[in-house]
Amino acid sequence: MNAPRIALIGAGSTVFAKNLLGDILSFPELAGADIRLFDINQPRLDVTEQVAHRVASAVGARPTVTATTDRHRALDGADFVINMIQVGGYEPATVTDFEVPRQYGLQQTIADTLGIGGIMRGIRTVPVLADMSRDMERLCPDTLHMNYVNPMAMNVWGLARLSPRIRTVGLCHSVQHTASELADDLGIPVEEIDYLCAGINHMAFYLKFEHQGQDLYPRLMELARTGQVPPANRVRYEMLRRLGYFVTESSEHFSEYVPYFIKNGRDDLIEKFNVPLDEYPRRCVSQIGGWEDLRVKLQDPTEPLEVKRSVEYGSLIIHSIVTGQPRVVYGNVMNSPATGSGKLISNLPDECSVEVPCLVDRQGIQPTRIGHIPAQLAGLMQTNINVQALTVEALVTGNREHIYHAAMLDPHTSAELDLDQIWSLVDDLLERHGDFIPQALQAAD
Template sequence: MSSGPKITFIGAGSVVFTKNLLGDILTFPELAGCTISLYDIDPERLETAEQMARWTAQTLGASPTIEAHLDRREALRGASYAINMIQVGGHAATLLDFDIPRKYGLRQTIGDSHGIGGIFRALRTIPVMREIARDMEEVCPGAIMLNYTNPMSMLCWAWFASSRIPIVGLCHSVQYTTEQISGYAGVPYDEVTYLGAGINHVAWILRFEHKGRDIYPLLRKALEDGRIPQDDLVRAELFRRLGYYVTESSEHNAEYSAHFIPHPGQIEKFNVPIDEYIRRSEENLQEFADIRAQLQRGEPFEIERSAEYGSLIIHSMETGQPRVIYGNVRNDNLITNLPTGCCVEVPCLVDKNGVQPTHIGDLPPQLAGMSRQHVAVQELTARAALQGSREHVYHAAMLDPLAAATMPLDQIWAMVDELIAAHGDALPEGIRS
């Protein structure tokens, strides 16, 4: 008999992420008797996720009720929390997102959050997200959606506009970035305090202190001394020019800007890993096969607490223990020089009252400007998906900084047409007709 909330994993076949989140959740005694409901469209992946869940529970000495469902509504029925980690179209769709733009001269690194790859990942994911939202409204109307699926801002914006179910988008880029730059500055991470805000993957560390002392000067010294690692040169250059460190990673930020990939010599100078996500996607396929075989052999896995916020939100909402996390939420006067209604990433207090975003005010104008160019693309993409507007797909692609720096408008239109034709029925009907 369950003695805690029901937590539904949507896309549970992402078994590594499922393992990490399960380990985080079941480590808390107050959650060890919860119901874990696993859902996936792939029977083999679902079976593997269930095996992983039972192994994790047994290893941690927890006693959750574990369910596995191929029916999403049944998986969600009565849930208090839904955790979304789907990837619509999988590896095959990812290849289209890279291969077709490459024909037009547009090179990408990750292609899952911003830019042309982000636009088309959003267009095939938003219809599924809307179906999930409708299911939740009917079978678990009191639940909250914790979304890990990219493109974060576009998906959350579409959700804000079309569902009354609360949603918070979760990422690890703020916590990973602050840990990284603490190392660059040579200060212990557990003694650092910081404030970040912006949009997902383009949020900015606005305050960065060690025992009340500004440590940005130490970070600038590390930059001047050439102590920034070779895999973080893009963000270091943006820091040099803008005065603040941006979140996520250099491979992501290289494709978010017009200043690196399109220009001769910049890929080599800033060590930009073109097509990186294709390699990662191929590795993920092999990793799943290896994990499935390892489970079937009865071999153990390492369990350690991750940096993800999901379990912390659930624990705080269940117990009342207050915590601060960084969440992607609707901009209701939170960042005052970004548009109302867009998706922003800000500190949020979490307790029994839920996820409560904090007011930031204005970003420094150069940072707001960097964010706004992506916000425009996000709005047009969300509108394209919700309204079935092919025209807004063209408009979103036209305003993407990397596409605009790479090709003229007629080629952008032709590239969009080819991507729409290739993705076909995965896109909203009005867009493909």
């Protein structure tokens, strides 16, 4: 492959784009890459373009950098597409996803993966990704689409139904981040840990967690038993006690995927497990409030620009495909690959998105067949898969009823609201989101 052509979609996410560009351009084999930056927000795009040149200078790379608000231009002939968009942004979409459920007494923490907020984000995001994917079918049919956008499982699943010709892998950082957290809890360098992880995005579990051949789970269980755990991880250590395995996603995320930790009127649970209600809006407000100062620093050539390798998989995948250097990453793919090689996780449904280790080399993404996972883990995952399946079905069929069904089966929503409340909540959210909702799913006049 000549200089790889890499399109960053949603490049106005400047900090994340900076990290990815630093990772990519630090590889000598990728230092001359053709980088296409696309966003619909011209001012943010302008900042990222300047940052891209600063990153290149910092690592001694000489890429071609093009910034454009023309999506077709960014995608044309791209070998790799990295997607990091947010449909509807913090305002109005995220604000709506928190404000309306709160009126029903339904509290959330992050609301981007599951729950009523995750359902709504999926409803407005999958169609946009599918539209982009149809552009890819025409402009770069052999590309590898790397999706960083949540709700990950719904997005990967929806694209598999709506645009199966494009190879898509969903990328997250919860597996590697959590491994580092657990290594810190145990006082062991993370590079010395051997682990095997599998499940669905944000609800994968470490099936193996070892140091020099020694099982580390007894030590983790002892931490859970004695309560000597970081306050931010109380939810996950409690689930370790109950399930026997540690989950990858953070406690603030996980607490809203199950019905056990957030209950209206149960402040004792919120305090006991340190559940940060409304955490995502707080983060957004903080980031928005600090953007102007950050922008000035990023654009100021006299300000030092730190460029260091992140834990994101995107650059590693590109480098392995370009050079043939084999690596293992964790990717989100369909449980029954198009190759017909059988299910990756045998006791999860054929048609769902799973997160498993994947070999990457010149042949691309090659998922690992895990086989059977512990029954209690598969059962818990199925409660989330039900919601994902019905949300995707609503999008594929245009049947609005399935949105109500998804909310009805959501573990947190169904534990808090009765059926009439759920139907009314869905109606209110769809109305408030307006044109962000596909026409077929909007209420009839």
